[in-house]
Amino acid sequence: MYLHVERYxxxxxxxxxxxxxxxxxxxxxxxxIKYPTAELVASEDGYITAFSKVLKQILLEYPDIHKVGxxxxxxxxxxxxxxxxxxxxxxxxxxxLLDELEALLPSVQFSLENDANAACLGEFYFSEHNLPDTFxxxxxxxxxxxxxxxxxxxxxxxxxxxxxxxxMLADKNSVYEDYISKKALVQYALDKLQxxxxxxxxxLAQIPADELTTKDIESxxxxxxxxxxxxxxxxxxxxxxxxxxxxxxxxxxxxxxxxGVSKAFKYMEEPMMNEIKTYLDDYYTNDLVIQKASLKNExxxxxxxTLNF
Amino acid sequence: MYLHVERYxxxxxxxxxxxxxxxxxxxxxxxxIKYPTAELVASEDGYITAFSKVLKQILLEYPDIHKVGxxxxxxxxxxxxxxxxxxxxxxxxxxxLLDELEALLPSVQFSLENDANAACLGEFYFSEHNLPDTFxxxxxxxxxxxxxxxxxxxxxxxxxxxxxxxxMLADKNSVYEDYISKKALVQYALDKLQxxxxxxxxxLAQIPADELTTKDIESxxxxxxxxxxxxxxxxxxxxxxxxxxxxxxxxxxxxxxxxGVSKAFKYMEEPMMNEIKTYLDDYYTNDLVIQKASLKNExxxxxxxTLNF
Numbered sequence: 001m002y003l004h005v006e007r008y009x010x011x012x013x014x015x016x017x018x019x020x021x022x023x024x025x026x027x028x029x030x031x032x033i034k035y036p037t038a039e040l041v042a043s044e045d046g047y048i049t050a051f052s053k054v055l056k057q058i059l060l061e062y063p064d065i066h067k068v069g070x071x072x073x074x075x076x077x078x079x080x081x082x083x084x085x086x087x088x089x090x091x092x093x094x095x096x097l098l099d100e101l102e103a104l105l106p107s108v109q110f111s112l113e114n115d116a117n118a119a120c121l122g123e124f125y126f127s128e129h130n131l132p133d134t135f136x137x138x139x140x141x142x143x144x145x146x147x148x149x150x151x152x153x154x155x156x157x158x159x160x161x162x163x164x165x166x167x168m169l170a171d172k173n174s175v176y177e178d179y180i181s182k183k184a185l186v187q188y189a190l191d192k193l194q195x196x197x198x199x200x201x202x203x204l205a206q207i208p209a210d211e212l213t214t215k216d217i218e219s220x221x222x223x224x225x226x227x228x229x230x231x232x233x234x235x236x237x238x239x240x241x242x243x244x245x246x247x248x249x250x251x252x253x254x255x256x257x258x259x260g261v262s263k264a265f266k267y268m269e270e271p272m273m274n275e276i277k278t279y280l281d282d283y284y285t286n287d288l289v290i291q292k293a294s295l296k297n298e299x300x301x302x303x304x305x306t307l308n309f
Numbered sequence: 310m311y312l313h314v315e316r317y318x319x320x321x322x323x324x325x326x327x328x329x330x331x332x333x334x335x336x337x338x339x340x341x342i343k344y345p346t347a348e349l350v351a352s353e354d355g356y357i358t359a360f361s362k363v364l365k366q367i368l369l370e371y372p373d374i375h376k377v378g379x380x381x382x383x384x385x386x387x388x389x390x391x392x393x394x395x396x397x398x399x400x401x402x403x404x405x406l407l408d409e410l411e412a413l414l415p416s417v418q419f420s421l422e423n424d425a426n427a428a429c430l431g432e433f434y435f436s437e438h439n440l441p442d443t444f445x446x447x448x449x450x451x452x453x454x455x456x457x458x459x460x461x462x463x464x465x466x467x468x469x470x471x472x473x474x475x476x477m478l479a480d481k482n483s484v485y486e487d488y489i490s491k492k493a494l495v496q497y498a499l500d501k502l503q504x505x506x507x508x509x510x511x512x513l514a515q516i517p518a519d520e521l522t523t524k525d526i527e528s529x530x531x532x533x534x535x536x537x538x539x540x541x542x543x544x545x546x547x548x549x550x551x552x553x554x555x556x557x558x559x560x561x562x563x564x565x566x567x568x569g570v571s572k573a574f575k576y577m578e579e580p581m582m583n584e585i586k587t588y589l590d591d592y593y594t595n596d597l598v599i600q601k602a603s604l605k606n607e608x609x610x611x612x613x614x615t616l617n618f
Contacts, residue, residue: 075592085592134467146558150467157560158443158459161592168554169588171480245477249455249558251466279478283384283394283470 009058009068010305011051012115012298013037015088015142020054021298022062023305027126029298033058041091048095052104059108069111069307070097071118071300078160080112111307114161115300116145117154119293122303123256124149128294136252137293138165140239141259144177148250155250165246170238179238182214182261189217189231202227218264229267236268240275247276247284258293265292318367318377319614320360321424321607322346324397324451329363330607331371332614336435338607342367350400357404361413368417378420378616379406380427380609387469389421420616423470424609425454426463428602431612432565433458437603445561446602447474449548450568453486457559464559474555479547488547491523491570498526498540511536527573538576545577549584556585556593567602574601 005024012019018040021032035054043050059065074086074093081098098110113121120137123129133152139145144166148155156162166177178184190209192199199205203220204212204227220228243255257265269290277285295302314333321328327349330341344363352359368374383395383402390407407419422430429446432438442461448454453475457464465471475486487493499518501508508514512529513521513536529537552564566574578599586594604611 085590136467148467157558158457159560159562162558162560164557164560167557167588168477169479169550172550175588241478241481245554246558248473248476249466249471249555251468251471251473253468279476279484281394 007062007065008305008308009055009065010118010301010303010307011055011068011070012118012300012304013070013072013089014115014300015073018051018054019298019301020058021301021305022058022065023302025309027122027302027306029302032298032301037089041089047089047092048097048100049104052101055101055105055108059105066107067109067111067308068101069113069118069304071113071115071304071307072097073115075161076112076114078156080160084161109308113154113304113307114145114147115303116147116163117156118303118307119145119258119295119299120147120149120256120303121154121306122295122299123258123293125306125309126295126302127256129256129291131256132254134252135254135256136163136246136250137256137258138239138243138246139259139293140180140257140261142182144180144242145259146246148252150250150252163246163250165242168242168245170241176238176242180235180242180261185214185217185231185235185261186212188234189227192227192230199227199230204228214261221264221267232264232267233271235261235264236271237275239268240272241279243272243290244276244279247280247288251284253284253288255288255290256293257290258295258299262292316371316374317614317617318364318374319427319610319612319616320364320377320379321427321609321613322379322381322398323424323609324382327360327363328607328610329367330610330614331367331374332611334618336431336611336615338611341607341610346398350398356398356401357406357409358413361410364410364414364417368414375416376418376420376617377410378422378427378613380422380424380613380616381406382424384470385421385423387465389469393470418617422463422613422616423454423456424612425456425472426465427612427616428454428567428604428608429456429458429565429612430463430615431604431608432567432602434615434618435604435611436565438565438600440565441563443561444563444565445472445555445559446565446567447548447552447555448568448602449489449566449570451491453489453551454568455555457561459559459561472559474551477551477554479550485547485551489544489551489570494523494526494540494544494570495521497543498536501536501539508536508539513537523570530573530576541573541576542580544570544573545580546584548577549581550588552581552599553585553588556589556597560593562593562597564597564599565602566599567604567608571601 017034019034040050075084146163146165328343349359384393455472455474
């Protein structure tokens with residue numbers, strides 16, 4: 001008996017790498033390959049042509065695949081065909097991506113989404129959690145990504161690029177990304193090391209200031225380092241404030257936290273919940289569930305593939 | 310020739326008054342009557358029965374009317390039938406309003422919405438502005454009401470009570486209602502009078518502190534009072550910050566400002582726009598339109614009537 005397995009391509013375009021993968025209808029990642037984005041941008045015919053050549057190669061090897069979903073880190077047009085603004089890949093801003101790809105590969109069906117939305121869809125289809133049809137996903141990484149599924153559908157706001165929760169104002173002169181992002185984590189640790197006697201015996205004090213990374217702080221957590229714990233507690237507090245505002249506007253009571261920083265969730269949870277309980281009453285908190293997203297590293301590829309489900 | 314005009318009842322339930330009105334399909338208010346809400350609450354059979362008696366009387370006089378829309382100041386159930394939480398009329402919290410009203414008046418079709426949503430729908434149908442099918446309405450009054458229409462439909466968030474923009478966090482320890490509400494306006498004026506020599510010649514300095522109202526400050530604007538202008542400029546700045554966050558989450562580029570305080574819009578506009586231009590790039594600002602709502606006092610009644618359109 002020949003069992004036909006429907007397969008899809010998912011592409012996760014990031015500032016660092018462009019990752020291509022083959023994903024089954026069941027969310028299994030069968031194959032992946034990545035190229036440095038800068039290399040594709042610098043190639044003779046430019047990023048989009050180089051991108052299409054990689055795809056063509058994969059499609060030759062897997063002739064049963066006809067559908068390619070793409071996640072990109074930035075703003076896209078409301079019709080989901082063009083790129084508007086990509087802070088980390090500025091040369092792609094304004095590109096009519098699907099028009100160009102369809103011209104280069106006419107037999108392929110393309111879909112395009114913001115990467116946070118793609119990852120959120122990936123959870124929607126393949127989460128290990130038993131998710132309701134309405135949830136918010138906040139991705140904590142280099143920046144903050146936000147995406148929401150409401151009544152089973154991606155919520156994109158009025159013009160297609162809503163749920164930018166990391167860019168809400170956190171206080172008079174800052175947005176939330178200034179408090180909850182990898183850069184903010186490192187900066188907060190450095191400030192404490194410089195300005196407080198209390199943390200001079202921290203493991204982190206031994207690392208040169210210009211070499212300190214989020215990973216160092218995460219490793220220090222395992223050694224029960226006081227400063228590392230303080231850094232994530234501070235992160236948790238501001239994450240809690242961010243969620244209060246998101247919940248007030250979106251009225252969503254199930255929240256998934258994705259991205260690298262969410263691995264340290266247990267160190268953020270208590271201060272996060274303190275903020276939430278301070279500002280939200282039981283209408284919001286009675287059924288509130290906040291947990292780590294279940295898809296790991298390749299959530300971006302898998303989510304992008306589901307755009308054609 | 311007999312011209313049949315379809316008529317609807319709209320009811321605007323407020324903390325102070327419960328207003329009943331008859332509204333035509335064209336948005337004309339033909340008749341209105343109001344009762345102090347506290348009086349209906351205190352009546353022998355309780356608020357809902359008293360409410361139904363008023364309605365019954367009106368329906369006897371206007372037997373062609375069968376549809377009643379109700380706007381309430383608080384959280385309602387996702388199915389739009391029950392009241393969850395009414396801060397200003399706590400005795401109604403938890404009431405199965407439509408079940409009870411349908412039992413008392415079985416021939417009537419009832420609809421229920423949050424009052425900010427009802428007013429937003431009123432603008433949607435009858436605005437003097439040429440509105441797109443996606444806009445945000447922020448009502449600046451005793452509190453801050455938020456409501457959004459996205460692609461021609463009310464957006465209620467995941468559980469039915471979204472767009473509570475006045476309850477987003479404005480800074481470490483405050484929500485926006487602490488900066489932009491009638492109470493905040495008066496408090497800011499009093500603080501300036503107490504703590505700054507600069508405003509001792511303000512008209513407002515002549516009013517006893519415990520008697521100062523928003524109306525006094527609005528009147529002082531007409532006399533070009535420096536403090537009154539400062540108060541509304543401060544309000545405008547925080548309104549701008551609030552809109553930045555709302556726009557980031559909802560991605561809506563047309564905004565209507567309603568409620569009493571919006572009458573002083575021209576004194577708030579410049580500081581408001583300064584904040585918006587500081588934090589939002591041209592993706593958001595190129596087609597951004599922020600203007601006063603066009604329906605005046607009876608927007609609540611008219612909006613409630615449109616719930617059955």
